[in-house]
Amino acid sequence: MASIAQSSEWKALEAHVAQVQATHLKELLQDEARTEAMIREHNGIYVDFSRQNATQNTIKMLVDLANKAGVKDKIQSMFSGEHINTTEDRAVLHVALRAPRDAVIEDRGQNVVPEVWAVLDKIKAFTGKIRSGEWIGVTGKPLTDVVAIGIGGSALGPAFIHSALSTDPVAAAAAAGRSLTFLANVDPVDAVDALQALNPETTLAIIVSKTFTTAETMRNARTVRAWLTGRLGASSVAQHMVAVSTNLPAVAEFGIDPNNAFGFWDWVGGRFSASSAVGIVPLSLQYSFDIMEQFLCGMRDVDEHFLSAPLENNIPALMGLLNVWNATFMGRATCAILPYCQALSKFAPHIQQLSMESNGKGVDINGTLLPYEAGEIDFGEPGTNGQHSFYQLLHQGRVVPAEFVGVISSQQDVYMVGEPVSSHEELMCNYFAQPDALAFGKSAEELKAEGVAEALINHKTFNGNRPSLSILLPALNAFTLGQLLSVYEHRIATSGFVWGINSFDQWGVELGKVLANKVRGAVQSARKEGRELQTGDGFNTSTVKLINRFLAANKITAPTGEKHSFPPGLKI
Incomplete structure (x- = not known):
């Protein structure tokens, strides 16, 4: 079976890259009709794709690619219980976990x-x-x-x-x-x-x-x-x-x-x-x-949207297609997950595993080496903390697509007499500002007009044209949390469907486990025999030196008899 990269749809997108790269987001965002066309809503979820380095034609071409890759059929296969996890001969039915009681899957x-x-x-x-x-x-x-x-x-x-x-x-x-x-x-x-x-x-x-x-x-x-x-x-x-x-x-x-x-x-x-x-x-x-x-109901709500909505109006599918566009066609293989909501402080680490373990693959579902890069590196922190950590790179360093998540109603807002806005409004002002800062930037001409010293112009210039999308939820509760998680589960699956990989196995985690077992046995043997490890024990020189240094400094003997050894904090 020919690689998707050989298709006319793929090649058309490759040719389309130069056109998009030549058009700054400043120009794209002047087109109000385009902005309206790049917004999607579903049951309270509002997603704005207008700050992506993409035109309406880009979206159409990505949907054409998805159709060529059989994405809708693959979604249906997943929901129908077909064994799309082919390397383990398993169905992929996490959607059944939140199905209604009378469903048949x-x-x-x-x-x-x-x-x-x-x-x-x-x-x-x-x-x-x-x-x-x-x-x-x-x-x-x-x-x-x-x-x-x-x-x-x-x-x-x-x-x-x-x-x-x-x-x-x-x-x-x-x-x-x-x-x-x-x-x-x-x-x-x-x-x-x-x-x-x-x-x-x-x-x-x-x-x-x-x-x-x-x-x-x-x-x-x-x-x-x-x-x-x-x-x-x-x-x-x-x-x-x-x-x-x-x-x-x-x-x-x-x-x-x-x-x-x-x-x-x-x-x-x-x-x-x-x-x-x-x-x-x-x-x-x-x-x-x-x-x-209620959480399960929120997940089910987006499951049904993902299954039934046409790709051009399907929020998780569009996010997944734009992920392919950014990571593979535009060469931007990193994604920043930026929730402007402290309650979502552990969202990025979960999405990191969900995405990188699913799509961090180098072969297609048939075991053939991919002729393109798949997967993305995901990281993130809640706003505004991240602004004081790594946003410097986002604004003036590498181009990193960003995904902003905001909430209209705070779980715990604080209003103080004399303050012009509430604490949540202060947070959300930053949520609204950052995507524009990334998209529009600030030119040398603007800086000169402000009287900035010539020696500092290049230091203070923001080139802009950095892509992002914005997700806005009405509130954060059990239902909307379920919606949000389901959006990302299906976003990641969509990308994998287009790349033609198996997003549902994880063979890459196995080798380290095997080697850890080998090291464990060697450490146990060396301690028992009172000797250092040698390269003859099956390890390279570097590893032998590391292990021996560790053993020499940790003269720990296992507890004997019936008494365990615990630190004072456990109070056994």
Whole structure:
């Protein structure tokens, strides 16, 4: 099958680049008809694409390319349960996690929606018992503190949602008297940070691992189990630990009642699992199942828009197509995610994984080397903090496409007597100003007219013509948060569909795991034998020197007998 890069649609876009590069955004933004044509709305979501280095014809050509790539068919295939994750022979059905109860979505001829709702009903019942105090700890105290143990997709998405809801008045009221902490990194500092303020008597731990074998997660799970049992006795595991996993034998072997395990399926990729039990269990414990159901409804709203809207009016699809335009055709392979909303402080790290693990591929879905660059480097910080960090580069350094996210109504606005605007209005003034600063810049002529010294003209010149898009939400609550996440999930899938890659596997994470296992064995052997490593142990000279330097300075011996070794912060 010929590469999409050989198509006339692709070649037309390549030829179109020079025309776009020759037209400054100052000129494009003078065309009011173009601006109107570059705005899309869906159920409260307002997206302005007018500051993209793109014309109306660019959008048409990108839609033509998407049609050539079969994007609409691929979207339909995803929603229909076809095994579009070909390298693992799996369906890609995270959309089923938020489907209505009466929907029919099949995998291998079986409707998966009843299974999804069976798990959701179980989550609702379980979290209701914990929140009401019907389920208590071994000392009779209610379990008001939750620590969720997971890594990657098992942590980044739920942590982002938790952070975003924690300052929403409705969600915060539902969370009164409760706490939720995430333990992800195998670094013991993370365990101390997560546990040191908690009381084992009121703590419930959730181990999130599909296979129940993830090295970092299971190490942390054993740490938390030791922390609990060291204070409450071995029997505490049954009351104070539950699991989100499909490996019930391993769950039971760990000491957790399999009835207290919440399942999900191999058609749920980790980075797309926030709307599965991975996110819904800990977040329902914190905020209630009712609020998380609103979140799922928000995701469903955009799922249905993505499935049904024509590409030219489809918000996630257009974002994905413009991502391809910027990263592959315009050669701008970095994207800044810039939420002007402190509650979205953990949004960029989640999108970073969602995007880079999905689309960071060098071969197409058939295993053929790509003749073009795919994927993007994503980073970001909330505004206005980012303005005082890395915006210097955005304005006067490399050209980095930016995606601004703003919220009309603040979760927690502050009005002060004598101030001309509220704190939220001050924030939003910057949200409105920054895209224009990037687009229009400031010319040498303008600076000279202001009397700026000649020696400083070049230093103070802003060339502008730097692309961005602006997303404006009516508010940030469980529903709109679900909408926002679904927009980005489908934006990323659309880009992958055009690039012809498999956005739903992640073989690139495997090699490091294998080598870490090899290093672990070598370190264990060297310590036991009291010797340094040699290149004959299977490592290059550089790695041998690094490991030996580490071992020489860390004369740590493993604890013996029944007593674990913990830092003072864990108070075992």
